[in-house]
């Protein structure tokens with residue numbers, strides 16, 4: 001699997017925020033979010049092909065039960081089913097972080113689904129050459145529903161930059177079944193504390209009104225937007 005990085009850190013987002021975890025970051029993505037915070041796994045994918053055996057061995061070296069398989073987009077990696085199966089057989093708790101545009105029957109404990117809103121479409125970036133493909137692929141309702149239906153636990157995590165995003169979130173949720181408000185996480189867009197703080201107040205108010213969860217980015221507070229932390 002093309003691997004951008006593998007490192008031991010603290011889960012900074014979502015229901016398992018604060019849990020020490022090993023991150024396995026696949027390199028390559030079918031989307032091109034304009035604000036992507038891991039461009040080395042999407043816009044300019046870096047890294048080498050690493051056999052699943054080697055990934056599992058390196059994960060085992062950290063003596064850490066929780067593993068987060070992330071990207072890029074891990075669901076487009078041919079070896080992701082085998083990787084998750086091998087990690088589960090070693091009794092790891094496996095979170096898979098995906099934009100939920102592609103389904104694969106992976107063994108996991110938490111499906112962290114992050115459907116991308118229209119605020120992600122790169123109309124201006126790189127002359128807009130990825131915008132139409134991104135726009136076509138960014139939401140796949142049947143795939144999101146399949147993850148919800150087949151996962152032991154899931155969360156729906158939305159990157160929010162303005163109040164206009166809320167109508168899109170509600171419109172998507174109306175098309176999905178089997179979720180509770182506490183499965184929905186609103187995360188401010190931003191990779192520095194000033195930007196995150198500027199959006200936190202009104203997003204927290206929305207969470208109080210709707211029962212959605214406010215999702216801080218703990219790793220930004222702990223480490224800044226630093227690769228491999």
Ligand code: SF4
Pocket residue numbers: 029030031032033035036037038039041042043071072073099116
């Ligand atoms: S789906 Fe994730 S990895 Fe891919 S471009 Fe968007 S933010 Fe980056």
